[in-house]
Amino acid sequence: MISLSKIRREFQVGDEQVLALRDVDLTIKTGEYVSIMGPSGSGKSTLLNIIGLLDRPDKGSYLLEEEDMTDLDDRQQAELRRHKIGFVFQFFHLVPRMTAADNIELPMMLSGLEPKERKDRVHAALASFGLSNRANHRPDQLSGGQRQRVAIARATIMEPHILLADEPTGNLDRVSGQEVIDIIEALNQKNITLIMVTHDPELGRRAGRRINMLDGRIDSDG
Amino acid sequence: MKITDITKFAFRAATGYPTRTLLMLLAMAIGVGSVVLLSTLGDGARRYVIGQFSSLGTNLLIVLPGRSETVGGPPPLLGITPRDLTIADAMALHRSSAIRYVAPIAVGAAPVSRGGRTREVTILGSTPQLYQVRQLTMDKGRFLPEIDPSRGAPVCVLGHETKRELFGNDQAVGELIRIGDWRFRVIGVLSAKGESIGLDIADIVIVPVASAQSIFNTTSLFRIMVEAVNRDAIPRAKKHIARIIRERHDGDDDITIISQDAVLATFDKIFTALTLTVASIASISLAVAGILIMNVMLIAVSQRRSEVGLLKAVGAPAGQILLLFLAESAVLSAIGAVFGLILAAIATFILSRVFPDFPLATPLWSLWAGVGVAVVTGVLFGVMPARRAARLDPVQSLSRR
Numbered sequence A: 001m002i003s004l005s006k007i008r009r010e011f012q013v014g015d016e017q018v019l020a021l022r023d024v025d026l027t028i029k030t031g032e033y034v035s036i037m038g039p040s041g042s043g044k045s046t047l048l049n050i051i052g053l054l055d056r057p058d059k060g061s062y063l064l065e066e067e068d069m070t071d072l073d074d075r076q077q078a079e080l081r082r083h084k085i086g087f088v089f090q091f092f093h094l095v096p097r098m099t100a101a102d103n104i105e106l107p108m109m110l111s112g113l114e115p116k117e118r119k120d121r122v123h124a125a126l127a128s129f130g131l132s133n134r135a136n137h138r139p140d141q142l143s144g145g146q147r148q149r150v151a152i153a154r155a156t157i158m159e160p161h162i163l164l165a166d167e168p169t170g171n172l173d174r175v176s177g178q179e180v181i182d183i184i185e186a187l188n189q190k191n192i193t194l195i196m197v198t199h200d201p202e203l204g205r206r207a208g209r210r211i212n213m214l215d216g217r218i219d220s221d222g
Numbered sequence B: 001m002k003i004t005d006i007t008k009f010a011f012r013a014a015t016g017y018p019t020r021t022l023l024m025l026l027a028m029a030i031g032v033g034s035v036v037l038l039s040t041l042g043d044g045a046r047r048y049v050i051g052q053f054s055s056l057g058t059n060l061l062i063v064l065p066g067r068s069e070t071v072g073g074p075p076p077l078l079g080i081t082p083r084d085l086t087i088a089d090a091m092a093l094h095r096s097s098a099i100r101y102v103a104p105i106a107v108g109a110a111p112v113s114r115g116g117r118t119r120e121v122t123i124l125g126s127t128p129q130l131y132q133v134r135q136l137t138m139d140k141g142r143f144l145p146e147i148d149p150s151r152g153a154p155v156c157v158l159g160h161e162t163k164r165e166l167f168g169n170d171q172a173v174g175e176l177i178r179i180g181d182w183r184f185r186v187i188g189v190l191s192a193k194g195e196s197i198g199l200d201i202a203d204i205v206i207v208p209v210a211s212a213q214s215i216f217n218t219t220s221l222f223r224i225m226v227e228a229v230n231r232d233a234i235p236r237a238k239k240h241i242a243r244i245i246r247e248r249h250d251g252d253d254d255i256t257i258i259s260q261d262a263v264l265a266t267f268d269k270i271f272t273a274l275t276l277t278v279a280s281i282a283s284i285s286l287a288v289a290g291i292l293i294m295n296v297m298l299i300a301v302s303q304r305r306s307e308v309g310l311l312k313a314v315g316a317p318a319g320q321i322l323l324l325f326l327a328e329s330a331v332l333s334a335i336g337a338v339f340g341l342i343l344a345a346i347a348t349f350i351l352s353r354v355f356p357d358f359p360l361a362t363p364l365w366s367l368w369a370g371v372g373v374a375v376v377t378g379v380l381f382g383v384m385p386a387r388r389a390a391r392l393d394p395v396q397s398l399s400r401r
Ligand SMILES: Nc1ncnc2c1ncn2[C@@H]1O[C@H](COP(=O)(O)OP(=O)(O)O)[C@@H](O)[C@H]1O
Pocket: A011, A012, A013, A018, A019, A020, A038, A039, A040, A041, A042, A043, A044, A045, A046, A047, B396
């Protein structure tokens, strides 16, 4: 369960204060499928980053599974990101010098899992995302859809409770975008909480719960 | 995170961008290479000098008349003129159990002639034991005979060069030569070896010590050379010599005893210091390499912002990112150091071909020092870039492609 109340986030741009989030209240239950839509600059990514503990609110409180997130230090937040949260980005953010398998292995390597277990899990993930024959390809040898599938495999390899996707199909053609959505929705079927920012109304409509943002506020929710 | 994973990650990151890294590796290699090579040269010089001195003979003590102030102890009393050392003084030293050989030395220059040729040559008077003390070798004939040292004998041994000058290719052993007003029969010729420091053994005539004293019309000795039975006996031998001579000189300490050990130790110290100095100067180039590492790593951090952001997103705390980037600069400098060692090995090999007589051997410590300093430099200069990486804001790092 994610519970945000009165979340405020402001940025200093030159002399101006930009309010990216204006006292946002939001509760998301475990296993929900939420889409976040809204015009560019309305605060969607900022909201996602705060939920994912990549960014801190200036005001307000954030409870994740009944635990207060706002006063955790960097190390504790990193620990939670590692185990409870998976990120998928519009631009994939694969490490270019690493193969698909190594990219997927990265979170497990950082957390010090045994190499044997890492190998087994990477193997299983590659198979279930249809990437078995791409294991040793570097990102520049993969198509956009394949890259995003590697990124999803990496985001879910630590078996997080929450998957945060910021315009995951924004950089993909229709067909590979659809493949990626199928994968993400299948993960949601297995009770992972799915929060997806998207520009595509058709995609947004697929979610069980649709949030529309406008100028740092939640405009509609339902 | 496992140490093997850290190393692997750092190694891949360091080698993943070869063109950028190459220049830096070169700088580090030159730095480490010059440290190792210069200390090799310095150590070679040390070995060379020590080797030269060692050829004087091992476990050697030299007894000089007169007290040297540099040795310490009370200054000589006014009015006491040091007594000369005599052949009897020298022979008395045989009483010591710590002493194996004693060679009294009387030296001077005299005209030596044979047939029509006359040359001014160093005349060295001594006893048969000079042969062992100076580690001489014979080319022809034999060395001085065992006779009463206080009596002369009209026989002489020629240095290699002197023999060539006086006799050319002719047979010398058995022939007569004239030294000053005296006639001597040649009984042996030294082999060509002699280039011990202090005396040119090649251009010399050796005669019994009493004969030399007659030629120079003196009863004193230039010095006495003593060989202790072994290295451990040197201090004992020194004490015995001082006591025996004091007894014979009415209780006065009027001699100076120099051990070759002390001379060697001094040279050893001087050259070790020299080597270290040269090596430290060379390590300035390592500092330059360190600054280059810093630059390369700063570039790496700014080029890999999104990688850092991603690492943070998948759960790496700031400390881990610091560690990864430090490991990367350590790995970079370690690779550079290995290249440096190879470079030094090649240069040493070439030098040893060009100067085959110079004893070149890389001291082991310089290998460790070179690599150690390189890695420490890499880590030190890697701190700033690594901290910059660790402090990057993940959202901003990820927002750019
Ligand atoms: N790091 C930042 N510095 C300054 N302004 C920012 C920063 N991040 C976001 N903003 C501003 O906050 C607002 C919301 O941004 P964002 O959450 O990225 O919007 P969206 O994802 O909906 O397009 C925008 O006006 C944006 O310019």
